[in-house]
Amino acid sequence: MSQTPLAERMRPTQLDEVVGQDHLVGEQAILRRAVQTGNLPSMILWGPPGVGKTTLARLLAEASGRPFHALSAIHSGVKDVRQVLDSAKRDGMFAGRAVLFLDEIHRFSKSQQDSLLGAVEAGIVTLIGATTENPSFEVIPALRSRCQVYVLEPLTAEALKALALRALREDQILSKIGAEVVEWEALLRASGGDARRMLNILESIVLTLSQSGDSLVNNAAVEAQIQQHVSSYDKSGEQHYDIISAFIKSIRASDPNAAVYYLARMVEGGEDPTFIARRMLISASEDIGNANPTALVLANSTFSAVQRTGWPEARIILAQCTVYLATSPKSNASYQAIGAAQQWIRTHGEHPVPLSLRNAPTSLMKDLGYGLGYEVDHNSPGSFSGRECMPKGMEGTVFYQPGNNPKEHAVREWLKSLWKGKYKY
Numbered sequence: 148m149s150q151t152p153l154a155e156r157m158r159p160t161q162l163d164e165v166v167g168q169d170h171l172v173g174e175q176a177i178l179r180r181a182v183q184t185g186n187l188p189s190m191i192l193w194g195p196p197g198v199g200k201t202t203l204a205r206l207l208a209e210a211s212g213r214p215f216h217a218l219s220a221i222h223s224g225v226k227d228v229r230q231v232l233d234s235a236k237r238d239g240m241f242a243g244r245a246v247l248f249l250d251e252i253h254r255f256s257k258s259q260q261d262s263l264l265g266a267v268e269a270g271i272v273t274l275i276g277a278t279t280e281n282p283s284f285e286v287i288p289a290l291r292s293r294c295q296v297y298v299l300e301p302l303t304a305e306a307l308k309a310l311a312l313r314a315l316r317e318d319q320i321l322s323k324i325g326a327e328v329v330e331w332e333a334l335l336r337a338s339g340g341d342a343r344r345m346l347n348i349l350e351s352i353v354l355t356l357s358q359s360g361d362s363l364v365n366n367a368a369v370e371a372q373i374q375q376h377v378s379s380y381d382k383s384g385e386q387h388y389d390i391i392s393a394f395i396k397s398i399r400a401s402d403p404n405a406a407v408y409y410l411a412r413m414v415e416g417g418e419d420p421t422f423i424a425r426r427m428l429i430s431a432s433e434d435i436g437n438a439n440p441t442a443l444v445l446a447n448s449t450f451s452a453v454q455r456t457g458w459p460e461a462r463i464i465l466a467q468c469t470v471y472l473a474t475s476p477k478s479n480a481s482y483q484a485i486g487a488a489q490q491w492i493r494t495h496g497e498h499p500v501p502l503s504l505r506n507a508p509t510s511l512m513k514d515l516g517y518g519l520g521y522e523v524d525h526n527s528p529g530s531f532s533g534r535e536c537m538p539k540g541m542e543g544t545v546f547y548q549p550g551n552n553p554k555e556h557a558v559r560e561w562l563k564s565l566w567k568g569k570y571k572y
Contacts, residue, residue, distance in 0.1 A: 501536070
């Protein structure tokens with residue numbers, strides 16, 4: 148029996164067999180045209196695991212008739228790169244046409260990435276780098292400017308099903324067993340969009356079932372084989388930022404279902420619960436504010452509770468607060484107010500505090516007029532003196548405009564009744 152994994156045996160051998168990346172290699176797509184015109188650029192292929200980055204790089208080189216050199220940034224260094232470059236220079240009629248494929252390019256340090264610049268600039272090789280991390284953060288700007296960045300999409304359920312059916316039908320080993328997938332949910336869920344993982348799980352299940360004379364792959368068989376779902380969430384990588392961003396924006400959009408979904412992604416990925424709670428604290432003030440001031444109180448209590456409990460119980464507390472924030476009325480009026488005030492200061496400078504509002508802890512300061520004429524507002528009718536506190540030259544400037552929600556609508560009317568036109572609300 149072959150020791151080569153199914154995913155390797157099913158690796159596409161031509162561009163037409165690549166699935167899920169029609170935007171890059173479909174008819175009239177950009178990389179298809181690059182191959183046809185012989186104008187293959189240096190590039191960064193960015194996408195999640197198991198979507199075909201390595202395969203695509205190899206096929207592009209083969210379709211272009213170019214020598215192909217493959218290195219992994221995990222196991223290789225500058226010395227290995229130089230050996231490839233020296234080899235490319237000696238390739239005779241192929242000099243300047245060789246493809247250097249560097250897998251996991253984000254693993255190279257800045258200085259290691261710098262070592263590629265001259266060869267790419269001079270056209271000694273065509274560089275194809277592959278990465279699961281955002282090139283904006285992990286690939287140096289000088290190298291990005293010399294490469295096109297192409298995004299590979301996660302494989303859809305339909306694409307994964309097509310690959311599995313093809314493997315069952317065409318693979319030299321599985322085709323002899325005659326297995327059939329009768330339930331797809333667990334297999335697709337376990338794959339996480341990774342074709343390599345899906346095919347290797349499928350092979351393991353089919354071979355295990357065949358030993359007992361069974362040939363039907365169902366959800367129970369998958370779950371028994373893998374025991375648990377392995378989350379693709381990377382709490383130190385780009386998904387850490389993407390999912391927390393989607394989580395906060397779902398709260399802001401008053402979409403509790405989406406917010407709980409993204410929370411679950413972080414819970415399954417083992418994210419630090421205090422990181423989630425800290426962002427919820429910010430959201431409670433930035434996105435909800437005085438439309439529901441209790442949101443900040445609950446978020447603060449959630450942060451304290453999460454610190455005391457940790458996983459797995461913290462997920463319940465976080466879920467409760469997530470739903471509360473997502474279903475609260477929204478206002479960013481306070482957030483806008485501090486931003487407007489800061490912008491004013493940057494533009495107009497800092498105006499002196501009126502003397503009547505200054506603190507006067509010494510006799511000299513009192514003699515200079517500090518605090519002179521100040522009256523405590525509580526001593527005025529309705530605890531309101533009508534004294535405007537803005538610096539001279541800023542009278543009537545409005546930074547805070549109450550939001551469009553019941554609580555702040557009441558605040559707006561109250562302020563109007565107090566200031567009677569001095570401030571435009």
